Amino acid sequence: MNNQEEKFIKVYPNSEKASLYVAGRIASLIVKKSELGQKTILGLATGATPKLVYKELIRLHQYEGLSFKTVVTFNLDEYYPMQAVDEQSYRSFMNVNLFNQVDMPSENIHIPDGTLNLEAVQAHCALYEKKIQDFGGLDLQLLGIGRTGHIGFNEPGSLVQSTTRLVHLNELTISDAIGDFGGREHVPSQAITMGIKTITQAREIILLALSQRKAEIVQKALEGTVSAAVPATYLQRFKQVEFVLDIEAASQLKGDVDSRI
Numbered sequence: 001m002n003n004q005e006e007k008f009i010k011v012y013p014n015s016e017k018a019s020l021y022v023a024g025r026i027a028s029l030i031v032k033k034s035e036l037g038q039k040t041i042l043g044l045a046t047g048a049t050p051k052l053v054y055k056e057l058i059r060l061h062q063y064e065g066l067s068f069k070t071v072v073t074f075n076l077d078e079y080y081p082m083q084a085v086d087e088q089s090y091r092s093f094m095n096v097n098l099f100n101q102v103d104m105p106s107e108n109i110h111i112p113d114g115t116l117n118l119e120a121v122q123a124h125c126a127l128y129e130k131k132i133q134d135f136g137g138l139d140l141q142l143l144g145i146g147r148t149g150h151i152g153f154n155e156p157g158s159l160v161q162s163t164t165r166l167v168h169l170n171e172l173t174i175s176d177a178i179g180d181f182g183g184r185e186h187v188p189s190q191a192i193t194m195g196i197k198t199i200t201q202a203r204e205i206i207l208l209a210l211s212q213r214k215a216e217i218v219q220k221a222l223e224g225t226v227s228a229a230v231p232a233t234y235l236q237r238f239k240q241v242e243f244v245l246d247i248e249a250a251s252q253l254k255g256d257v258d259s260r261i
């Protein structure tokens with residue numbers, strides 16, 4: 001199946017240009033909503049991919065007056081179990097790569113809690129969903145893509161109706177994380193993640209994929225058959241999704257793309 005014409009794909013010559021575009025989109029949304037006296041509800045991602053986006057948002061804050069006071073964030077996922085203060089936690093990642101360097105009130109930050117007892121996880125996940133709804137839903141969700149085709153930690157087999165929950169990580173995802181954890185035995189085998197339904201309810205979705213490492217999965221995600229085997233394929237069915245790629249990540253696409261920049 002090739003429904004390329006229904007998808008919006010932007011291909012940039014390098015990762016920096018792609019990241020600056022995404023940061024610009026986020027910044028304009030914050031400015032537009034704050035001018036209307038409204039909060040901006042952002043769904044955020046971790047990993048190597050969004051680092052330059054966050055760096056540019058910090059620059060816009062420091063040098064161009066972009067304020068995060070009206071921004072509320074919900075992160076996609078967190079390892080489980082995971083102490084918030086651990087260097088490898090996604091909470092630490094967000095603090096270092098964004099939150100500590102902008103003026104966002106700490107009470108506006110939401111990240112799944114990897115410290116809970118197992119019995120408390122389900123209620124925590126339900127509350128996470130409720131909090132997103134209480135803020136009126138996500139205005140914009142930023143996504144990366146894993147080499148399994150995961151978005152958030154929705155690994156192969158995840159259902160389109162899935163919501164925030166505890167999941168097992170795919171072996172490829174675990175092996176991709178070995179570098180961060182300094183050994184296979186230190187990588188958690190579980191995580192708490194927003195579900196596919198949580199993600200696809202966002203009013204806008206930007207999937208950012210950078211580098212040759214992602215080329216094969218990007219081709220499957222954008223041009224392959226929609227199936228739980230590659231959860232990112234679900235995004236093909238949602239019109240509010242924009243795929244932002246650098247030229248390397250786009251290198252295995254077979255169809256035309258809407259814009260090459």
Ligand code: PGA
Pocket residue numbers: 046047048049050143144145146147150151152
């Ligand atoms: P990465 O991870 O940005 O570190 O490649 C992306 C993901 O797993 O979603």
